[in-house]
Amino acid sequence: MTASSTELQRLAEKFETAASEVKDRMSWDALRLEWTGRKQGLLKSLLGRMKDILPEERRDYGQGVNRLKVRVEERLTELSEALATAERQAEQGQRALDVTLPGRQPAVGSLHPITRVNREIETIFTELGYSVADGPEIEDDFHNFEALNFPPGHPAREMQDTLFLENGMLLRTHTSPVQIRTMLKRAENPPIRVICPGRVYRNDNDLRHSPMFHQVEGLAVAEGITLGDLKGTLEAFVKRLFSAETGIRLRPSFFPFTEPSAEVDVTCPFCTGGGCAVCSQTGWMEILGSGMVDPRVLAGCGIDPDRYSGFAFGLGIDRVAMIKYGIPNIRMLFDNDERMLRQVRG
Ligand code: PHE
Numbered sequence: 540m541t542a543s544s545t546e547l548q549r550l551a552e553k554f555e556t557a558a559s560e561v562k563d564r565m566s567w568d569a570l571r572l573e574w575t576g577r578k579q580g581l582l583k584s585l586l587g588r589m590k591d592i593l594p595e596e597r598r599d600y601g602q603g604v605n606r607l608k609v610r611v612e613e614r615l616t617e618l619s620e621a622l623a624t625a626e627r628q629a630e631q632g633q634r635a636l637d638v639t640l641p642g643r644q645p646a647v648g649s650l651h652p653i654t655r656v657n658r659e660i661e662t663i664f665t666e667l668g669y670s671v672a673d674g675p676e677i678e679d680d681f682h683n684f685e686a687l688n689f690p691p692g693h694p695a696r697e698m699q700d701t702l703f704l705e706n707g708m709l710l711r712t713h714t715s716p717v718q719i720r721t722m723l724k725r726a727e728n729p730p731i732r733v734i735c736p737g738r739v740y741r742n743d744n745d746l747r748h749s750p751m752f753h754q755v756e757g758l759a760v761a762e763g764i765t766l767g768d769l770k771g772t773l774e775a776f777v778k779r780l781f782s783a784e785t786g787i788r789l790r791p792s793f794f795p796f797t798e799p800s801a802e803v804d805v806t807c808p809f810c811t812g813g814g815c816a817v818c819s820q821t822g823w824m825e826i827l828g829s830g831m832v833d834p835r836v837l838a839g840c841g842i843d844p845d846r847y848s849g850f851a852f853g854l855g856i857d858r859v860a861m862i863k864y865g866i867p868n869i870r871m872l873f874d875n876d877e878r879m880l881r882q883v884r885g
Pocket of ligand 1: 854
């Protein structure tokens, strides 16, 4: 054995020892640099020493250095792969999914009580053959008042005070103007059966009234419509909306656009008429205004009152939602407090 091959042997052993001590990327990198570094790597200087080797030993020496180089590179790659695997496993360990943890409940949204009641009412009337009509919330005096028989200065306007805009328009106080718009459009071809749901505005503000609230009004115009049709329709409606035991009673009332007019009470859905705290022991709850469309209103819309008659009704969606879900204060409907919304999710 030549001196140089003994040295190569020794170096190979030194490398194996150093390689077996590699624990992480940093020590691996240091080892790589020490052995295969392009400028000062050990292998590089071993090759550089070729010229100092005796000519007859050069061949063996060169082959020996080459074998060492192949081994070093092979081992470095092997170590690098092992390190990469270990790194991947460590990372996965940190991200590991603990399947024994209880799941997190996703927050599921729900329909607002007003939307629910509105949709329920729309469903019931659609099944009764009504269509749903829509109109503007910013109305003119004609559609909101005059066409409905509230002449300028009429005291009934007082009950429906609202916001008037500078251009003479106003925030509609009921959805009756949508009925006027419908009659004007369809004067030529009754029968008409529509409901008009939507937001309305009044100068009212207490536990049961909000300056903005929701109404559904209904209108039926055809030949031979009577008060009996009105009562039958409303009875069928409240039995679907509340329960089959619900009954109604009509009390004479006044609206400028209906003659005769009636307030409609339903038997209290909580005590079904027996009397309880919710209905102040009366057994009844007032939820609707109604009446036979005044012939003057029909005529004003171009519908011949000698041939056609009709009934109309209106109810507050907010009020129905309060009754259905036992909500004591109308403002709770608009606070968007999740605690309330969660309770009425149903
Ligand atoms: N428009 C009336 C109101 O808002 C309700 C109503 C509609 C009454 C139709 C009778 C007939 O007070």
